[in-house]
């Protein structure tokens with residue numbers, strides 16, 4: 001086969017892959033290519049050499065083998081919520097057609113790589129079962145879970161990756177493997193936290209929890225309450241039991257459809273809250289925050305677990321965004337004051353949202369079966385997102401970096417794999433301890449001998 005360059009021999013070589021797959025292959029310029037190659041964050045421009053919309057697990061096998069034979073890097077995309085690099089010249093495997101979703105009333109689910117949490121939540125609702133999704137049900141189960149998956153009930157139930165029973169995965173050596181804790185313990189360890197460093201997951205099977213209802217939602221306060229509510233939240237968090245998971249959002253939402261009138265165009269603060277025990281206890285624990293100011297909106301109530309996406313109400317539509325995140329050792333009163341001083345009202349902050357998530361509880365315990373997910377002992381996560389496309393993007397990113405510097409006294413000095421998109425290999429590496437990174441790199445060398453998954457992931461050694 002001719003080597004694939006940007007010009008020479010390209011069509012002929014891709015034709016050989018095209019003839020081996022049930023799905024559709026799009027090369028740059030083909031109708032359909034741009035739609036598939038555009039991530040959720042449209043400020044990230046990607047330019048893969050081609051996109052294979054895989055229809056079967058065997059298509060993924062063919063793609064990986066083809067890439068190895070032609071010296072291409074391979075990347076994978078389901079929803080595009082966390083694309084890690086520009087994918088320049090790579091073969092992108094798009095998984096949205098791998099859409100099988102089985103929910104067993106006995107308490108487990110099996111999902112194809114293209115399935116989002118939205119589908120799982122809907123399929124679980126009638127059975128009173130809950131999957132450990134993140135704040136945005138629009139992300140894929142595979143992408144989220146392979147990065148650990150730390151969501152709005154994490155303090156009660158830990159990380160989503162701790163609930164995985166098995167994966168089907170195409171490793172870099174072009175083999176489709178069924179991976180369990182018993183059958184391939186090393187791979188099972190690395191796939192739970194290592195994202196796509198070792199292969200492309202085609203199926204995830206995971207346990208569900210019996211949790212039909214939660215006491216959950218958000219309290220929203222106005223501009224004048226931002227400092228007081230942030231300070232009160234910092235003092236309230238350490239008092240909470242593991243049944244409660246909370247985050248604080250400093251928000252500047254634009255006036256647009258879907259944004260409630262009291263919040264539109266204003267600087268507000270939201271206290272997000274999920275209580276997994278009974279509602280009366282949940283209300284008792286929340287009482288200090290209800291009293292921290294006069295809420296503009298009090299949307300905390302008993303709701304079906306399937307509506308958990310309402311707690312954060314993350315944007316669903318694609319948008320141009322500049323994201324940044326880090327982990328914190330603490331969120332003391334001083335930290336709260338510093339954060340408000342850096343991004344509060346009257347600072348001219350360009351960030352749409354600056355969010356602090358409380359970790360701890362069940363998340364900080366090591367799981368029964370160890371995994372590559374690190375930094376479970378971080379106390380809080382700090383995340384910011386600004387709506388920005390070039391040329392404003394660097395200014396928003398610089399501002400976010402400044403906010404993180406302002407919080408230096410509380411920096412944990414690491415990140416999480418699901419929040420390191422855009423940081424390249426270095427950002428991704430910061431998601432792991434040196435020991436875990438070394439073990440992942442060793443596994444990558446074994447399972448991905450041609451370093452096909454080299455883009456923004458763990459370097460093989």
Ligand SMILES: Cc1cc2nc3c(=O)[nH]c(=O)nc-3n(C[C@H](O)[C@H](O)[C@H](O)COP(=O)(O)OP(=O)(O)OC[C@H]3O[C@@H](n4cnc5c(N)ncnc54)[C@H](O)[C@@H]3O)c2cc1C
Pocket residue numbers: 039076077078079080081082083084095113133134135136138139140141142143144146147148149150151152195196197199200201202314315418419421
């Ligand atoms: C609005 C928003 C809210 C979020 N909330 C949370 C949250 O609460 N908790 C949390 O932990 N994360 C959260 N995230 C991060 C999110 O979980 C990651 O970005 C995740 O990677 C998205 O997966 P995806 O497949 O939907 O995205 P994609 O951009 O399609 O994929 C991102 C990456 O996931 C990996 N991946 C995807 N599919 C596969 C596969 N089949 N096999 C192997 N690897 C794969 C790859 O490394 C890929 O580069 C949030 C992100 C956004 C944008």
